[in-house]
Amino acid sequence: MTATANLLVDVDRLRPGMFIQLDLGWMEHPFPRSRFRLADDQQIDALRELGLRRVKVRADLSDPRAFDVPAEAATEAPHAADTTDTADAAHAIDAAAPTAAAVAAVEVAQAALTLAVRPAADAAVLRRERLRAQHESLARSERLHAQASRAWQGITRDVLQHPTLARDTATGLASAMVTQLCEDDSTTIRMLSEAAGTTSSQHAINVTVLSLMLARSLGLDEAQLHSVALGALLHDIGKLLLPDHLRHLDSDSSALAGREQREHVSQGLRLGMSMGLDAATLQVIGQHHELRDGSGLPQGLRGDEIARPARIVTLVNLYDRLCNPRHKGVPLRTPHEAQALLYAQRRNQLDTEVLTAFVKLLGVYPPGSVVQLSDERMAMVVSVHPMHPLRPSVLVYEPRVAPDDALLLHLVQETDLSVRRSLHPQHLPRAMLDYLSPRERVSYYFAHGLEPLPAQPVAA
Template structure:
């Protein structure tokens, strides 16, 4: 929306303004807001700035005439304003400290995610030559992740930076495992069952290493023989698991059945409803979501919001409805990775979900007055803003895209709340 440069002497209640200073240089929660009273005007003037930017379309009134000014204030009023400013600054400092803690948590989460990716690469590299060792290492990885998942009552799911393009199989497998574990936890499964889900999810696509790379990476439609070859990967995954006597028997149905659908239209055996293992049904939902976000043809990739909506609106008959509902609760109405426009017209990137309020996730804001590595992150529920629409990353201006850096691969990891 177009903005107009305006002298601070012409400010009045009802104007929607943007402050021309960095977020950390003023006591207000946001750089964009509607003036609600004369105290805010005094506080703005006390910042020492000469002008602000007014957005007429979001304003309820017109600026004051140039010759209209606010009356001088008394010493009592001045002290009161100083007290209000100090109160706002204290609240702002609290939010800044909270933001620093949140970013430290994200950094820790990123580190754990990268370490898990490295371990998974090592496991896949050993699955043919040293299957017993590979399964043992996978079990240790799962044990560590499940213990971290279960150690807190409140676990947050965070958006991670993507891996490199040649790590699709690792990113997908780890992504499915992470979300499947959290889904299993949300459904009330016991720790051992969650570990079974996790080991099955980690290995569910390992059979693809026996499928020619030309088929795996092909972006144009597969021929019938190629599609048939690709559909052998569940069998190949089981074959690889069978190389080790220690691979959990209860996890093998996840490998063989994660493409089976409740209506019998899946593969390889066209199983229906209760014929499909419940744990495979859970992984199937998560696998479908991640595949919609990251198909073989990148041009067909759906943004997280669209992928979740598509499953809910068009695929309810094919997937377990309880697990699908839990996935929506886990990812929120606006899943991590979604680019959104807020009610104050600011753009932002959803980076984590508020499980208690699915419409109000945590948003990394686009604010060109702040370096991207210091961009404010707001809890939408506390800000009193709302999401107006989801925007496809391809429609973002270049400078906004570079700032928000929406991920081409949407990967998640969890971190227990401190």
């Protein structure tokens, strides 16, 4: 995949036919989606009313005719490529009318900003810029995660008495998460700094984020991604109707766990039908505990009898339950351990293609793994790029730098550095443990602009 061409265009220069991406939460704007092609001037007026000054435009998805402007307007565009100051060049291009020439100039300027060597630049200023971008990326992921958590809590609050309202909320949230995934080719999986929301909302969001990333890596189209997202969000909705002794198990006994699985699937289908969910979503709810070898519940389906979206959600659900167990007394597994256990103990029960793609997607060291680098330093994996799963972004233990001021180390750029091995957090000295702060419960969300793409391809 190649990086997409994103332009920042003044709202006053937007035209129908331009494909825009709104960097807003799904409840912060009036449009059905955050990523769409402008149809008329009324939609542009609505963007002005939101107080936006500039909007991200995807040139590759826009109607080329939307960039046509009168010749006299085109001549007013500054010659950004002639200036020696790259920051001024980017500003000049952003302010210019979005002509076809300006589109090309923006791509050149953006490449220069990414790849140019700035030997004379002040290292401290550069570091502050990188740290600010890093904090902004994390803050956006945490903000969107919090919005998703609030929406999930609204779904669980409304589903029994107002199932249609709950369906609309769930559909809106699923659509927003698909849009966030598809914003660009370099969407990454990011571990959040703190667990947010309730245990049930955290699980639902984790499963949805990872299922969507996995589904896209398997080549599912956008319509199928929506089915995966909605099914993943609602796969456990039936637990709301379980009796307390099944909702709050004190152990992972096979008898009780089996009964709990059968009943919450049955109740989930009942609620799903009352919400008016489509057949593809109901399949995910009804089949997310079925296993390839026929040992799953409730129907004992085998192989291709299980819908592909359900096979995806089944695997991710098992993975997240290993990292974030629901039952008391069940040991927490590190992300590295959870993935290894799935492969070693459950691979005959899981779809082979889906499991292989999952291991490739997260790499050997998923976000949340504590690792030792090849130069002996200790670090925690915070993000994995799907194009480079063996070269994650890590937070390195640097006792002379405060954790909040530590820059992430992107191994995709460090060709002489790699991960040597995974460690269990309990083996770390207290100082390292406090610094890296591995989470007892792991929360994931999408991130953008966190991991820079390399100038040259790096072997994964």
